[in-house]
Amino acid sequence: MVRFVLNGKDMQIDAPPDRRVVDLLREDLGLTGTKEGCGAGECGACTVLVDGETRLSCLMLAVQLEGRQVTTIEGLQRETGAGLHPVQEAFVEYGAVQCGFCTPGMALSAVRIIRRNPDPTRAEIREGLSGNLCRCTGYVKIVEAVEAAAWKMSNKPPEKPAKDAAP
Amino acid sequence: MKNVFLPHSLADLWRHWENEPAAAVYAGGTDLFVKMRSGAINPPSLICLERIEELKGAEEKGDFIRIGSCATHAHLLENSLVRKHLPVLVQAIKVLGSPAVRNMGTIGGNLCAASPAGDTLPPLYALDAEVELRRQDDSRRLAVKDFLVGPGQTLIGQGEILAAVWARKADGYNLHHYEKVGQRKALAISVVSLASLVRLSSAGVVENVRLAWGSVGPTIVMCPEAEKALIGKRLTLETLRKAAVYARQAVSPISDLRADAGYRRTLAGNLLLRLLACS
Numbered sequence: 268m269v270r271f272v273l274n275g276k277d278m279q280i281d282a283p284p285d286r287r288v289v290d291l292l293r294e295d296l297g298l299t300g301t302k303e304g305c306g307a308g309e310c311g312a313c314t315v316l317v318d319g320e321t322r323l324s325c326l327m328l329a330v331q332l333e334g335r336q337v338t339t340i341e342g343l344q345r346e347t348g349a350g351l352h353p354v355q356e357a358f359v360e361y362g363a364v365q366c367g368f369c370t371p372g373m374a375l376s377a378v379r380i381i382r383r384n385p386d387p388t389r390a391e392i393r394e395g396l397s398g399n400l401c402r403c404t405g406y407v408k409i410v411e412a413v414e415a416a417a418w419k420m421s422n423k424p425p426e427k428p429a430k431d432a433a434p
Numbered sequence: 435m436k437n438v439f440l441p442h443s444l445a446d447l448w449r450h451w452e453n454e455p456a457a458a459v460y461a462g463g464t465d466l467f468v469k470m471r472s473g474a475i476n477p478p479s480l481i482c483l484e485r486i487e488e489l490k491g492a493e494e495k496g497d498f499i500r501i502g503s504c505a506t507h508a509h510l511l512e513n514s515l516v517r518k519h520l521p522v523l524v525q526a527i528k529v530l531g532s533p534a535v536r537n538m539g540t541i542g543g544n545l546c547a548a549s550p551a552g553d554t555l556p557p558l559y560a561l562d563a564e565v566e567l568r569r570q571d572d573s574r575r576l577a578v579k580d581f582l583v584g585p586g587q588t589l590i591g592q593g594e595i596l597a598a599v600w601a602r603k604a605d606g607y608n609l610h611h612y613e614k615v616g617q618r619k620a621l622a623i624s625v626v627s628l629a630s631l632v633r634l635s636s637a638g639v640v641e642n643v644r645l646a647w648g649s650v651g652p653t654i655v656m657c658p659e660a661e662k663a664l665i666g667k668r669l670t671l672e673t674l675r676k677a678a679v680y681a682r683q684a685v686s687p688i689s690d691l692r693a694d695a696g697y698r699r700t701l702a703g704n705l706l707l708r709l710l711a712c713s
Contacts, residue, residue, distance in 0.1 A: 284438035285480065287467075307468045309621055314534055320508070321534040326467045330438045331482060376533065397620030398532020 271332040274342025280329070288324035288332060289313045292339060300340035300371045304400070311399035314372035315339050321379050321398070340371035343378065354378055357416035358409070365403030373399045377413045385421050389414065437479040444488050448570040450481065451593060457481045459595060461489075461504045462539040464531070465547040489542070489597060492516055498600045500566075503542025507554075508533070510541060519603040522629050523557040525612035530554065532621045542596045545578065548588050549623075551649040555582070556629035557612055559646035559654045561601045568597040575600065582653045606642065607631040611712045613705055614648070617692060624649045625693045628705040632669070634713060640664045650685035650702050657684035660706065669713040678703030 269280050273296070282291050292298045292315070304312035306325045313324040316338040343352045351359070354377045364370050373396060380387055380395035387395065392413045393406070401409060439457070441447040451457060458477035460466040461484055469475045483489055489504035492513050499515050507527045510516045517524055530536060530544070530553040544554045545565060555578070563578045567590060578599075581588050590596060604610060609632035616622025627648035633641045643664050647655045659680035667673040687698035 283435040285436040306471055308464050308531070308535055311532065311534060320537045322538055323464075323534050326463045326538065328438050328463070328480070328482070330440050331463075331484065333440060379533075394620075395533060398534045400621075 269329050269333055271334060272336045274338060282329040284328060284330040286329040288315070288327040288329060291329050291332075292324060298339050298341050302368055302371060304368065309400075310369075311372045311376065312369055314375050314399065316375055316379065319379070319382065321376050338375070340374060343374060352378070353419045354381070354413070354416040357412040357419065361408050361412035361415060363404060363408040363412035365401075369399055369401045369403075373401065373409055377409075377416060380413060381417045381420055385417060387413070387417055436477070439479070439481045440485055441481065441483070442485045442487075444486060444568075447481065447483070447486065447595075452570075454479050454481075455593065459483060461543045462506065462535075464535050464539040465543060483595070489595075494519075495600070498602055501541055501599045501601065503545075503596045503598055504540050505542075507531070507536035507539050507541065507544075511536065519605060520557070520561065520601055522560060522604060522610040522612050522631060523554060523601065525610065526553045526557045526614075526627075526629065529612075529614055529616075529620075535621075541599055545581070545599065546588060546590065546596055548582050548584070548586050548653075550585055550651060550653055551624045551627070553612075553614065553624065553627065553648070555654050556627055556646040556648040558599065558601060559656060560629040560631050560644040561604055562644075563599055563601040565596050566598040566600060567591070567594050569594045573597065579654070579656070584652045604631055607633045607644075609634060609709070609712055611709065613708055615701055615705070623692065626650055626687075626698050626701040626705060628702070628708075630706075630709055630712075632664075632709065632713070634669070638668050638713070640667055640669060645681070645706070647681070647685060647702050647705075650687040650698050652686070655685050655702075657681050659684065669709050671707065671710055674707050674710055678706045681706055 271278055289303050292301045302312040304310035308323050308326050314321050315324045317335050354374050358364055376396050376399050392410050439450050457479040459481045483504050490502040492499055492501045492515050499519050511527055544552045558578045564575045565581045567574050611630045614624040614627035616624050629646045631644040635641050643661045660677040663677040682699050682703040685702045687695040689695045
């Protein structure tokens with residue numbers, strides 16, 4: 268029996284201890300927002316937040332969730348009550364999504380970047396997203412979206428000033 | 435289904451391991467699960483060390499910083515002792531894997547994986563680091579360069595864990611540099627890497643130097659001839675070029691999908707020339 272908090276909800280799950288967390292989430296709990304890309308820690312599609320830190324759910328076993336707080340992309344929405352999280356809103360607004368496969372992992376990495384540093388530079392955003400591969404967008408719009416989300420979450424004026432505009 | 439045990443103390447670990455001696459031990463899992471997925475290994479059961487507090491953190495011990503084997507890379511990046519005394523290690527960890535890999539992977543795991551491309555290995559060689567190996571009723575210390583015997587091979591024994599890394603403080607050096615060449619900036623296995631520690635006199639003369647290359651041999655490569663060629667000299671392009679000749683002779687790279695041997699050999703020498711830009 269594994270006990271942990273998933274997206275704010277207490278869970279007690281009778282999962283095999285060697286079940287990968289990505290399989291537990293997707294197959295056993297039906298939370299298919301978390302994606303499996305490479306299965307080897309090289310793409311970041313399976314990123315989840317464990318006690319607020321990004322972790323790769325393809326390289327973690329169910330038993331390692333014992334006592335932890337887990338946030339998946341489904342929980343990000345709930346975290347702010349109704350509607351989308353500001354990071355998700357910014358991804359929509361800036362067109363930071365194409366096929367969408369990397370998006371849940373990207374969004375969770377973005378949340379961690381902004382939590383650690385409410386006013387990240389573009390270089391810091393790129394560094395924070397460096398473990399999440401996107402094969403569609405070329406990253407520019409994703410970086411812009413994270414920058415805009417940070418701005419929005421800091422409760423600053425609605426117009427984001429142009430800063431370090433060069434990509 | 436494999437049994438997976440999550441001990442919360444060393445006492446817990448020994449008790450359990452006695453009953454399941456064939457269990458594989460892991461901390462971050464970033465290496466083990468990749469090998470299990472590919473079918474390279476298939477242990478009957480697993481033991482995860484991530485909850486053992488005795489194996490975490492870093493402390494000052496005389497001339498050394500003792501780092502718990504299960505300290506994650508992310509933890510070490512923020513640890514004030516490591517940042518102050520072991521800057522070359524910090525530089526290497528900054529380019530290891532990705533943020534999520536650094537949140538999971540540990541310094542002990544990087545050593546036990548024993549990849550010649552492991553990013554913490556060249557700094558630990560340059561720092562004259564030692565590993566502390568422990569089993570239920572004894573412990574021993576070995577130099578990292580003796581602990582690592584080949585790709586994926588270490589001298590860790592049955593029933594033994596890597597408990598800590600002892601890295602000598604690099605306070606006597608004033609130039610600390612780690613550079614790796616990879617195929618991209620993040621999430622890249624090094625094609626060649628070089629950790630350098632240099633003590634320069636106020637007149638700019640090399641008084642002491644330690645150089646350790648990654649990904650150019652079965653383990654990390656050091657080159658006393660190249661170090662000797664630099665001692666007593668200023669770090670000019672000419673001096674570094676001479677030392678680079680020795681470095682290219684010392685390495686024994688292979689060709690693989692990332693680079694061929696000749697390119698690695700050239701690069702091993704060229705990375706040394708970068709010290710010109712750092713001094």
